[in-house]
Amino acid sequence: MSALERVPLLGVPRVATPISHHLGEGPVWDPIRGRVLWVDITAGVVYAARFSYGGAIEIEERVAFPDVAAAVAVSATGEWLVAGAHRLCVRHRDGSITTGPDLIDGADRRFNDGKPDPAGRFLVGTKGPGPELLLRLGADGRATVLDGDLGLSNGLAWTSDGRTLYSIDTTSRRIHARSYDPVSGTTGERRVFLEVDAGFPDGMTTDTEDHLWVALWGQGCVVRISPDGEIVGRVDVPAPHTSCPVFAGPDLDTLVITTATEGMTREDIAAHPLSGRLFTVRTGHRGIAPHLWAGTRPPTTSLEETA
Template sequence: MGDYDHAPLLGLPRVATGVAHFLAEGPMWDPIRGRILWVDIMDGAVHQGRFAYGGAIEAEDTVAFPDTVGAVAVSSAGEWLVAGTRRLYVRDVDGGVTAGPELVDVEGRRFNDGKSDPAGRFVVGTKGPGDEQLVQVDLDGVTVLDDDLTLSNGLAWTRDGHTLYTVDTMSRRIHVRDYDPATGAVGVRRVFLEIKKGYPDGMTIDSDDHLWGALWGEGCVVRIAPGGRIVGRVDVPAPHVSCPVFADPDLETLVITTATQGLSPEDLSSHPLSGRLFTVKTGHRGIHPNLWAGTLQSSTPSLEEHT
């Protein structure tokens, strides 16, 4: 049950950026521009960078939004869909930003991690006072998948799109369920894995349908086989590891975000690279990122009206 102490190491990560983020999260490969994107949630910013020599990432642009930014997705046309605090934003290819309707109307709740599903719907969770939600958002509105979570976090679909893994952080559980990409219908949610140490955060999946999950508080990313056994790990010199993703044109570079949030001065002294991004070649390859369908209803009702 979540034992990774004896899992083999899968490469030595190198620090890829020079800036320490408070809460770097949600890295994704933008195949339209050939760039790596990531967010700093509390700064309300989406960062864009390119790969340089030796696995370094050169930051090229930072785009600020009016509130927190939990996640970013990309459409085939190059648009960004950004999860703000209470609403979604669309940034067009010319840089114009359109705010969607308010979807979250509970005080202290905000959007957190989100990704496009294989058909281009946006699936996003919330973080807040409790009974958090995981929802699908598309042209038809909002569909609630879960409404009993402690903190909705990482998501990943298998290569065929018919299995969805999701993280509920504070319960230390990774869930799994059947998923129909054509309709968005989901099967019964089941516990896939319970983590013993640390808290599961963001995750991604490789071309062999193995999950890669960040363990907040443990300074590592673990590789998990489809049967639920932890079969490898990457140790990171930052305790608050938030999310991994496979990036670069060949999807062979694992990019890992970290945070300084919640670290004491003593922690930061012991782990001075906290908040940076890291890269590592693990010998494994990711799958092509799902792209957002590029449609969003302008009058989507709030989540509370769908519970």
Template sequence: MNPTEPTVATAQSYFLAEGPTWDPVRERVLWVDIMAGTVQSGVLGPDGTIAVEEVIQFPDTAGAVAVSAGGELIVAGRHRLYVRDAAGSITAGPALVEGEGRRFNDGKVDPAGRFLAGTIDKSGPSVVEKLLRIEEDGSATVIDDDLTLSNGLAWSSDGRRLFSVDTGSSRIFVRDYDAATGDTGPRRVFATLQDGFPDGITTDAEDHVWVAVWGGACVLRFSPTGDQVDRVEVPAPHVSSVAFAGPALDTLVITTATEELSEEDAARHPLSGRLFTLRPGVAGLPSHLWRGVAS
């Protein structure tokens, strides 16, 4: 792999690939194709390619996926969460999101194993999207209720800071986070993008934040103080998310989408919708494993 130029990782192109995550127990990459309602499971090769081994269909949309130590998957569906056990059986949870045009969007597991997920409504302008923390009993606690489009989530290496994206306002927020309780401190702006919109994010071992830029054809890296320090060009306009993968967590997996591309844009960027990989010279932080369903 070229350390500065992304490698095309998948032969498949996806409409809205999102939410990559590394499963350290089974050593696989998981990601979703949101509108298709599928979760892909793939093997990361030494050359940076990802070979898809399984495609799992869920009942509606699949906004995000996380995995437990035992192999259970939790998936953010349109209005509810789905759990797929290790044997392949899928169970639907109660409706947690309301509104015909509204659905769950990006989600991620916190340092204590809780699942957090936000909402999106593409039926019209909205400033009432939410970021929710899912409790052990399946209920939802509201963290934010004034977002335009809740998106990427990430934590600092010590778990004491939560980064979250509000895509429509082009802002990345940061706040104190208590992993023991899930409580959060006051929200403040960490960074504001001037070109393109922030989407999925991840953090590395140096506590820098990597941001996929929708409409910007790039991934940006920000220092712990919010200064942009690096930029990776991606041959696809709509870069949707990023995650570190591999046994050494030294490979950055980048998802992209064909959604919202005109025929002309798609023709100019034929690699849109593929996954890409890059070895940026810094390792990521281990993915937090979902703590599973309460017994």
């Protein structure tokens, strides 16, 4: 028995959506409108849905964007900020879409996972041949480079007080941590919080006890990690490519997990026919209040190195 198999199970997930996604990712809870949002990255689609009986998710909107839809964030007034391939888009409340200028370039590079910080600034990483970036976009539209040496920038999460930022570099299997000023955004020195030895860490979220919940791509599970870096629980999912979890619902007590079929053969999908679906599970834990995006328009192209 592997070390991961010895970790206690934290509930049995149920299938929540009738459709499968190629690269389902980035679930977000919108507490104001009571909806779950997520993306199918390569399809360039953002979904918005409500919970129904028993943890099922009923899709209300399916909105296509110009190229990819790598991540979505929502503002207090209902605008969506969506990371495309090289630029960011805003979907306004009337349904119109404003596209910003290119922030990155490269035919083999695109934006990847992104989230607002406690003050509503948007952090977003890149995926490509490397080295890859983690950027922060301020309310003034300026972009600051937090990291410029990543293999694949992925999941982001903060502690409940906003004073520690966790970020994932998937290819190195590392979860990084650094101090973070939730008001100014000033960061401390980056350190390795945990190196994962089973699967590849992808998306993540935080619970009220400041434990991380990390999706392990290729491992078919989400693990709960203590502030000391110990894996203390897991949720097994009948889909090997688990991509990202988030706590959702009015009480933030339902864990929503996205999965993908990307990179799977026909034989793989036949063996795991629920791949690409969303799953929900009650784990006995609750998430922290989601951060909302503070902007209303796409950021500019101005980049500056962090001090």
